[in-house]
Amino acid sequence: MQKSRSNSNPYPNSTNHDLYSKRNVWSGVLFGIGAVAFMDEAVFHQLLHWHHFYDKSTTNVGLISDGLFHAFSWFATIGGLFMYADLRRRSALYRARWWGGLLLGAGSFQLYDGLIQHKLMRIHQIRYVDNVILYDMIWNILAACLILIGLILVYRTRSSQETGKVYSNVH
Template sequence: MQKNQQRYALRNLASGFLFGLGLVAFLDEVIFHQLLGWHHFYDKSTTAVGLFSDGLFHAFSWFATVAALFLVADLRRRSAFWMKRWVSGVMIGGGFFQLYDGLINHKVFAIHQIRYGVELLPYDIAWNAIAALILAGGIVLFVQTGKQMRATGEVK
């Protein structure tokens, strides 16, 4: 492990988190909003409002993804890019976003459901279980990279 990777460990994690969040939001928007047409980001109004909310959601996902890649470019310029730490951030960000969407947007705020006109429980279980697995995998990688830093003796 390079010293710069340790110095910029948080930036690697943050960049990965933004990328994962943006990537999963992008996939959600393209697959479930556009290709399958199961829902819009905001379904409590007209279709026009739903499409407008999808546009804002899509812009947000790209903003997060592009910002993350600018951070990666900076990390690479500094010889501080740490792939395993970054991937842990990608998984944590993606899993967090999907779990937030499944629990908060779908259930607490009820701004949309995964799909309409079907029994929701299997969809909700699959959606949130996949999110939890991705998040857990990211946390495992994060812990491993923390142990790797402590093993070098430079992190207290």
């Protein structure tokens, strides 16, 4: 027996939005973490040679740590993309909400890297120069901007259960 179109594709239905609202954010967050971690590793570790993921040992240990970091970023990216594909298949992808999650994930990872890994744990610096504070400020301010824009997008696209409103998100 074939399902009717209305049962198989409840896309504009607010219940569908409520059900998959958080999944849209989490898919974006995972993809954002993975994408920024990948860019960090490719640009700052490999192309510019500014640092390794772990700089408190030999170059070989630094390279191994870069490989593990790269694997982490790859798994986060792929996990986010699998969730994205599932949301599309279910006609439950809300792009603005997903982008909000992406920016939240990207900014959160970057801020974690800049504050925890660079300053608190001191496992590496952005760049080993005398005026590293300038690099740190740019890195962390950019991270805070990404988080702020992501929060705004997530807030503006919150579900009807959270706002008490019912609306359609046809894209």
